[in-house]
Amino acid sequence: MLFPYKFGEDNDSLSFYFAFYLSAVIFYKFYILYYRAHFKTILQPVLLLHRNIPAVLGLKPADMVDKSESTYYATSDQAVTDTITFNLGKKKTFDVLMLQEVIKFGHRTTDWSVDYSSDSKDWMPIPEATGKQSVGYKWLVKFKPITASKVRLRVTSGKACLAIHTLGIYKQPSLQ
Secondary structure: OOOOOOOOHHHHHHHHHHHHHHHHHHHHHHHHHHHHHHOOOOOOOEEEEEEOOOOOOOOOHHHOOOOOOOEEEEOOOOOOEEEEEEEEEEEEEEEEEEEEEEEEEEEEEEEEEEEEEEOOOOOOOOOOOHEEEEOOOEEEEEEEEEEEEEEEEEEEOOOOOOOOEEEEEOOOOOOO
């Protein structure tokens, strides 16, 4: 018996729930360690090339890629759309995209897409990240590997101003 306390006659079900909770915590810790060890962030460091809408004072697009839990990018209250372009410095290959809204402000984004380019002239949409609706807490998209030097986030519709916590691109290890 896991608990010395008698909450009722059915202590076996209580032990089951505790064991289930404990295994879920262990799985979560293992997953986080695996995720951090096997996925490589490519978006650091990046240079902001262009944005269409002025940012709110102190809440800049670079805050989407700074790995801080307390920073995010926001537009002014009137701006519900924006296009933000990031320079990767050189051509890099990636196959996972992560996008996060600041969920404490609610679901704001109602239409968004991500494009990539190698020459800043010809932009190609990532099909799995095109015409998406709400971002919510976290959106992870897996796709075929793409090589690009620039990534562009286009938010084309929203219920309120943007509040984007994180934009990340990653390369999964090959399974051999």
